[in-house]
Amino acid sequence: MKLFNSVLVVTSLFLSASAFAHVGLGSSMPANGAMLSQAPTKLELTFTAPVRLVKLTMQDEKQQSVPLTLPSGATSQAAFSFGLPVLSAANYTVNWMIMGDDGHKMKGNMSFMLHNSGMNTHSAPPMTMEHETSEHTAHQ
Numbered sequence: 001m002k003l004f005n006s007v008l009v010v011t012s013l014f015l016s017a018s019a020f021a022h023v024g025l026g027s028s029m030p031a032n033g034a035m036l037s038q039a040p041t042k043l044e045l046t047f048t049a050p051v052r053l054v055k056l057t058m059q060d061e062k063q064q065s066v067p068l069t070l071p072s073g074a075t076s077q078a079a080f081s082f083g084l085p086v087l088s089a090a091n092y093t094v095n096w097m098i099m100g101d102d103g104h105k106m107k108g109n110m111s112f113m114l115h116n117s118g119m120n121t122h123s124a125p126p127m128t129m130e131h132e133t134s135e136h137t138a139h140q
Ligand SMILES: [Cu+2]
Pocket: 035, 113, 131, 132, 135, 136
């Protein structure tokens, strides 16, 4: 009984500690919140620890999906790279579901904007603060 109790204590300590250590997205290319004028040809996601990618979707603001091919292997890895089709100007959101080696599933997302590279899509220079604030707060 004493052993059983201490196992419970250790387990709950571990659980509360691991809540802070959950895997998340470390970095990405394009970066979360990026505003691009050239279409990226790759999507790269780097997590803070090796994970299995359970689900990955990418959509524009009209819910049009961009096809992405998940890695077929079942081994955990921290960095993933996906070739992208030719993207048109839109706001894209990438949603993922990952499973860390602790067996916890985590969900998250990141988004970026792709602007037309043409001259007349912006009346103001593309990177002004005014533009970033007005458009980017809308798709957080
Ligand atoms: Cu923008």
